[in-house]
Amino acid sequence: MDAKTSKQKISPLAPGSFPSMEPVPGVRLASGGCGLKKNGKSDLMFVELADGTTAAGVFTQSLTASAPVQWSRKALRGGVARGLVVNSGGANVFTGPPGLAAVEQTVETAADLLATRPSKIFAASTGVIGEPLAVEKITAALPDFKAALSETDWEAAATAIMTTDTFPKGATRTAKIGGVQVTINGMAKGSGMIHPDMATMLSFLFTDAALPADVLQSLLVATVDRSYNAITIDSDTSTSDTVMLFATGAGAEHQAIQSADDAYLDEFKEALDQVTTDLAQQIVRDGEGASKFITVAVTGAQSNASAKRIAFSIATSPLVKTAIAGEDANWGRIVMAVGKAGEDIDADHLAITIGGVPVALMGGAIPGFDETPVAEHMKGQDISIAVDVGLGPEGEGSATIWTCDLTHGYIDINADYRS
């Protein structure tokens, strides 16, 4: 299998089709190729946001964060947004002062086109690290993009931000705030260097609800922890992780919201969680080389945080991930991964279930255990692993995370990425 074939083939775990996404009042998008990628491939997304749009964002914790992350983190202090420019085909990371200048040129051009200030324009970039960004291609293309803005261009926009992704990722839900319906649309990209530390590679969420910036930020931080921060593909944390949520307030008027704890927001929070979890799982389903979607649930731990660290120790273990790729229910490697996590456990009461079938109980193999149903489960595309780490009544901590297997496809894609 050569690398190009593997890159172009759609992931076997992909959903059937891109969801039908209704417009979000106050959001207009344009996308297409500006020449950063070869062969005129789509590589630029420009989004116009209605006056009064509030913004929330979480970004990578990496100490070598991209230039656009540095910009957007600063711009977020204002809490308001009028536009967003995202390019693939170049990450603008480790590019020094020219990299920061490239972001400034981008947001200044966009601000002029939208007759606003640069501090209301957000930016994100994805692609190879360390190469200078050909920013003149972006600034030259933006006027035409401005002319092409439309309310309906969601799938094309989600396509423009792809790198090694094999399918565009979108999700949509509606919710009522005090009886008034609002929409949440989201998009995301993967699909390598995924082990989010506060946020995933790139994901943008839009709603027509009217929400103060501080409320929006609280809602985003909470949902990110349950979605993007609960996935891993290869344990490598990106330099460009960015999740942003924009609220245009351009939909039907609803109950005014002052606090993230407001009960009027319950349904909205639920819908937001559904959108972000859907997108996070789509990122895993497009994990580089993935052939299996894996759910790891840990219970009986000292705390939720401890359970999550144990779950990630399992989900990042190359030995566990290759065993699953080989459809081998090698639960001994799960024991190893629990052991190396360094969290409080009771090894004598450890229990492991695969596909709903107990494979180990009370800290040992089950005598006379019939592996047939587990072997059947391993042949499927959705693998479920549940581990109780045995702390009993003291162990109320639990966590669920998602990952994919480690296959030859991952090596193919990543041994050749720059060529």
Place this chain on the structure above:
Amino acid sequence: MDAKTSKQKISPLAPGSFPSMEPVPGVRLASGGCGLKKNGKSDLMFVELADGTTAAGVFTQSLTASAPVQWSRKALRGGVARGLVVNSGGANVFTGPPGLAAVEQTVETAADLLATRPSKIFAASTGVIGEPLAVEKITAALPDFKAALSETDWEAAATAIMTTDTFPKGATRTAKIGGVQVTINGMAKGSGMIHPDMATMLSFLFTDAALPADVLQSLLVATVDRSYNAITIDSDTSTSDTVMLFATGAGAEHQAIQSADDAYLDEFKEALDQVTTDLAQQIVRDGEGASKFITVAVTGAQSNASAKRIAFSIATSPLVKTAIAGEDANWGRIVMAVGKAGEDIDADHLAITIGGVPVALMGGAIPGFDETPVAEHMKGQDISIAVDVGLGPEGEGSATIWTCDLTHGYIDINADYRS
């Protein structure tokens, strides 16, 4: 490529031959097949140690440590040893009370044969986790092994402890203590689940020097930190990591040693470091699927410990390891790995050198940089990466570690290990 071919093929990074190892007075070995592995393959090593032998050991920090690790940790309290039994073909991990009983039967049988107490017998096991150990095969074989003990059987013994290893690993050095020559012989096994946390998978070191147990333990802890604890293959920490050093005192009489700081030990320490570093590097050279031996040197960090964490962040990154497998000098991924380590760095003064050629300086790519010599270096088998994380005069921390690349061979071996 099918898995069996890949397992049987000797690593391209293997040394030319097993070293010529002289006897160590006070050490006699026997090895062979006792039926744990299929087809009569060698799977058991029995070592007799002279009366008065002192012992030192470091073991895995895993919370799901193997039954023999639990035994040996306890036995080490006595500081003396008369025997060692090591099997491959079964790790005896997560095997509950029967697993501990299996170790007890093993050491009791060995103790009877050597006319000593079980507490002077050490044990180690390696193989698949979670399967019961067929201990009756070990106890039945030990009397014949006792009859076959010899001073010269080093290569065969190193072969008996192999699992997915493709070559036996031995190293030998001599040193003088107060003008009297002593010998240090060592053996080790790899070659997956290697990211030692205090010790590597299995390694046994023998000397005829006469050293008190507490001195021996200090010497071992120090050398392990510079050797086995400076390698990683796949970031997975074994449940069975064991390094033991035995000193028989059966060689020529030398200056009495009271303290690990004794200047008479300087040459011995140097030789011990050479043996352990040699063995640790051999483990990397036999890393599952390895095609490149990689040295990662980090300088300019806040402390040596910080430099080591950054070096491991680079050496465990699947994106860095697959790029090297693809002979791609993708230094952007090194920037990513430095960033995700979470250690104190100065991104604006980060400098990266590959094969002695600077590829990035002052926090950015080098304008007009000619990649040709670096591309040449990437085609070789020995890859060297040096990163200065830019803390300048404040940054006196440095560390060097060793790893291998991540290839299709790793997936082949590990997707099929139990079948």
